[in-house]
Amino acid sequence: MMSHKPRIAIVGGGLGGLTAAILLQRAHYPVRVYEQADQFSRVGAGIQLSPNVMRVMRHIGLEDAMMRIGLRPLQKLSRDWKTGEITYAVPLERMFELYGAHYLIMHRGDMHEILLSALQPGSLYLNHRLIEMEQNGTCLSLAFANGIHAEADIAIGADGVESKVREILLGPEPPTYTGYVAYRSIFPRKNIGNLQIPDSSKWWGDDRHLVIYLLTNKRDEVYVVTGVPRPEWQFESISPAPVNPEEVQEAFGEFHPEVRTVLAACPQATKAPLLERKPMPLWSDRRVVLLGDACHPMPPHMGQGAGMAIEDAVMLFRCLETEPHDYQAAFKKYKMNRFERTARVQHESHNNEWIRYSMDHEWLFGYDVLTAPLREDAETRRTPANSLGPSIISGKTQ
């Protein structure tokens, strides 16, 4: 049977793009995911997934697979860098009771693999780096660095902080360097010998911080991730680059002995710049819409960047379903229902004070993107069905 649903090209097979693909494919949209990488590897990074995200994973049937691998931490401690004093303990073990879903921490590569397993076979196109995209009255054409061209009715730019899709819509404008770098390291817990460490703690210094958490449900891997001020340097790539672990040890040389013991056990580390943007006025143009870091990148200080990308995917899907004949109205509604929340998380992430001391987390963790009432405005209802009209790029209104 021929599908009457729009053909959707998702540019970027990261956490946001894959979640969108899974939701859309299950509702019988013809979806292709174009990813620049020629393979995915288990890169050295952990990920924290709060109840607002795990609720979505349950909805797409992946919660159990993730819970089998990941760790349900008991607490997340905020600690003073020098004395180790606990300034706040987030009761993570009570998240289900409070918000109806768990808090999980796991290896990012493991999560990605679980999402990939739910994708329709044959719908992921690796080694497809988008270089150009054109839209006209009848469809979109996409050109990739490998020389291949493709067509679609709608494109979702889920291509991360250096988004090519965003550049095509808005022109070149690199993300802003926050002035901070992330050092990261993952290593076996046995490296720290008998030292007992909490499941998750953030050590707050005056101008830097360090997060240490255990990664698997066996508690056998340790993950370290930092925010350390560094003057701007000419980074050619935003990808994590290997550094000597001594550089990380030096950056935290004055910290509490527990921190120094953990860092002394790091056999390797990487460094990457932390980037951000201010909330963007334009989230879509005609047939093209943005999602996740392509749209609202933020420093990782709240552990919510992927969470926001995944929530975006759900909201975009809901809006396409409620506006089946008018994707421009769907895109408008999507932005209307996502802008405020993502801007708030961008702002809070930039300020880096999240749960340093006791504070309300219900607005973040208790939010249910699957059922939140959809906001509509009168203007959305007046938009003529899929009228493409002249480009609105110049007006940057949507």
Ligand SMILES: Cc1cc2nc3c(=O)[nH]c(=O)nc-3n(C[C@H](O)[C@H](O)[C@H](O)COP(=O)(O)OP(=O)(O)OC[C@H]3O[C@@H](n4cnc5c(N)ncnc54)[C@H](O)[C@@H]3O)c2cc1C
């Ligand atoms: C140090 C650090 C720690 C973090 N910790 C957390 C955390 O604990 N919890 C959390 O929720 N978030 C965390 N984040 C944020 C999170 O990693 C991002 O917000 C999230 O990955 C964004 O998802 P995305 O799908 O939008 O983009 P990405 O995951 O970046 O995926 C984009 C994909 O697009 C591909 N791509 C790029 N350009 C092209 C192109 N031209 N053509 C085709 N494909 C392309 C890329 O290869 C990539 O696969 C952290 C970030 C950092 C830097």
